[in-house]
Amino acid sequence: MPSAVAAAAASAPARRRRPLSLRARLTLVYGGLFMLAGVLLLGLTYVLVSQQFDSPPGDSKMISGVAPDGRPLPPEAVTLNEGDRPRDDPPGGAPPGAVTNQHYAEQAQNDVMGSLLTQGAIALGVVGAISGALGWLIAGRVLQPLHRVTETARRIADAPAADRGLHERIALPGPADEVKVLADTFDVMLARLDHAFDGQRRFIANASHELRTPLSLNKALLEVAVRGAEASVEVRQLGTTLLDINARHERLIDGLLLLARSEAEVLEQAYVDLADVVEHVADLADAADSESAAEVKVVTAADEAPTTGNPVLLERLVQNLVENGVRHNTPNGGWVRVACGPGDVPGTVVLEVSNTGPVVAPYDIPTLFEPFRRLGADRLSAAPGAGLGLSIVRAVARAHGGDVRAEPRESGGLVVTVTLPAAV
Numbered sequence: 001m002p003s004a005v006a007a008a009a010a011s012a013p014a015r016r017r018r019p020l021s022l023r024a025r026l027t028l029v030y031g032g033l034f035m036l037a038g039v040l041l042l043g044l045t046y047v048l049v050s051q052q053f054d055s056p057p058g059d060s061k062m063i064s065g066v067a068p069d070g071r072p073l074p075p076e077a078v079t080l081n082e083g084d085r086p087r088d089d090p091p092g093g094a095p096p097g098a099v100t101n102q103h104y105a106e107q108a109q110n111d112v113m114g115s116l117l118t119q120g121a122i123a124l125g126v127v128g129a130i131s132g133a134l135g136w137l138i139a140g141r142v143l144q145p146l147h148r149v150t151e152t153a154r155r156i157a158d159a160p161a162a163d164r165g166l167h168e169r170i171a172l173p174g175p176a177d178e179v180k181v182l183a184d185t186f187d188v189m190l191a192r193l194d195h196a197f198d199g200q201r202r203f204i205a206n207a208s209h210e211l212r213t214p215l216s217l218n219k220a221l222l223e224v225a226v227r228g229a230e231a232s233v234e235v236r237q238l239g240t241t242l243l244d245i246n247a248r249h250e251r252l253i254d255g256l257l258l259l260a261r262s263e264a265e266v267l268e269q270a271y272v273d274l275a276d277v278v279e280h281v282a283d284l285a286d287a288a289d290s291e292s293a294a295e296v297k298v299v300t301a302a303d304e305a306p307t308t309g310n311p312v313l314l315e316r317l318v319q320n321l322v323e324n325g326v327r328h329n330t331p332n333g334g335w336v337r338v339a340c341g342p343g344d345v346p347g348t349v350v351l352e353v354s355n356t357g358p359v360v361a362p363y364d365i366p367t368l369f370e371p372f373r374r375l376g377a378d379r380l381s382a383a384p385g386a387g388l389g390l391s392i393v394r395a396v397a398r399a400h401g402g403d404v405r406a407e408p409r410e411s412g413g414l415v416v417t418v419t420l421p422a423a424v
Contacts, residue, residue: 022139022143022146023136023139023140026135026139026142027135027136027139030131030132030135030138030139031128031131031132031135034128034131034132034135035124035128038124038127038128039124042117042120042121042124045116045120046113046116046117046120049112049113049116050109050113145174145179145180145183148170148172148183149170149172149179149182149183149186152168152169152170152186153186155168156168156190166190166193166194166197167194168190169187169190169191170183171183171187172184204257205257208253208254208257209257211249211253212250212253215246215249215250215253218242218246219243219246219247219250222239222242222243222246223239223243225239226239226240226243252388258313258316258388258392268309268310269309270308270309270310270311271306271308271423272306272307272308272309272311272314272423273304273305273306273307274302274306274307274318274340274349274351275302275304275340277311277314277315277318278302278318278338278339278340278351279300279302280315281315281318281319281338282300282322282338284319285298285322285323285326285336286298295331295332295333295334296325296326296329296336296355297334297335297336298322298326298335298336298338299335299336299337299338300337300338300339301339301340302338302339302340302341303339303342304341304342305340305342305349305350305351305422306349306422306423307349307400307420307421307422307423308400308421308423308424309399309400309420310400313396313399313400314396314400316392316396317351317393317397317418318338318351318353320389320390320392320393321338321351321353321389321393321416321418322336322338322353323389324389324390324416325353325354325355325357325413325414325416326355328355328357328358328413328414329355329356329357329413330356330357330358330412333356334355334356334357335355335356336353336354336355337352337353337354337355338351338352338353339351339352339353340352342422343419343422345419347421347422348402348419348420348421348422349419349421350417350419350420351417351418351420352416352417352418353415353416353418354409354413354414354416355413355414356409356411356412356413357412357413357414358412358413359411359412360408360412360413360414362408365406365407365408368390368406369390369391369394369404369406370391371388371391390404390406390416393416393418397418397420400420400421401420401421402418402420402421403418403419404416404418404419405417
């Protein structure tokens with residue numbers, strides 16, 4: 001068992017080791033193949049030169065005391081002392097000039113072959129280093145189109161919303177090789193995705209517009225039937241119930257229209273101070289609470305928070321957060337705190353809405369921003385609201401280049417923080 005733990009601990013750093021990049025691997029392949037070819041070439045040259053040296057010289061030249069190439073040996077080379085004679089040569093067995101000539105040839109051969117190996121290895125190392133550097137540059141040049149594809153895909157993936165950045169294209173120039181085919185295929189996929197998201201938004205907007213007309217007609221007919229003098233108590237009660245259902249459907253359609261509008265690109269870029277929006281929405285919430293005798297108190301701490309965007313959408317963002325904080329609160333003694341001001345990150349402004357209310361589990365937070373999801377209620381319940389409040393908040397924030405996050409309070413309720421770019 002200890003050996004298994006030690007083996008696992010030893011293999012952990014190997015698993016955490018960062019793999020080599022494709023550029024580094026290509027460089028190693030180029031350099032390795034070049035070095036292998038150089039070693040084989042050097043070995044072949046060594047064998048061929050060695051064979052040339054091993055060819056036997058003529059007998060007359062060996063006996064006469066001349067070198068194999070015909071040059072005469074110096075006098076000191078011809079004289080061979082008896083003590084310098086090889087032990088395996090019998091005294092007087094071979095002419096002194098022949099022994100000296102063979103010794104000279106072997107020494108010259110060893111010097112030439114050693115020089116060939118040494119200088120060849122040095123030249124191979126220098127040329128190998130140069131080829132590795134050239135391989136690194138060539139690999140970077142070859143992989144540059146792939147880097148462009150990767151950067152475009154990363155920008156689209158890092159967009160705050162799934163459909164943001166789909167209008168961007170790689171548009172890779174150059175010949176129609178494998179990399180360009182990949183980039184063009186990626187552009188076609190982006191175009192189809194962009195078209196699909198646009199079609200989805202158009203469908204929501206068109207369907208909502210088409211549903212508004214029958215709902216308005218139903219509302220008018222129900223109001224005439226309920227207010228008629230001959231209407232019985234049962235008819236009035238039924239009409240009131242149907243009017244409430246009709247009003248809920250109208251809120252749902254209005255929310256869908258606003259959601260589709262919020263997810264589209266914001267073309268209007270006006271100067272908006274979130275402090276003014278917070279004060280205005282808080283006044284509206286106090287007036288609505290006084291009419292309904294609600295016990296939820298709305299308090300503000302609005303500092304200057306300038307940003308740019310659509311004023312109507314930004315007001316709806318704040319209004320949805322305040323209404324959501326008032327609706328999901330404690331029965332008595334609850335409060336909603338709305339604060340805004342500069343963000344901790346330079347160049348940002350922050351809107352924070354916190355409230356008292358039921359305890360929210362951390363794993364329920366992501367589902368609150370999904371359309372038609374309510375905490376503790378299904379989509380068929382008669383709970384107030386259409387289940388689009390926080391979805392609209394997130395869509396508006398992302399359309400303005402910001403984001404939203406929520407955190408549960410330990411004593412109950414939520415803290416919703418919206419981060420937006422500050423006005424330049």
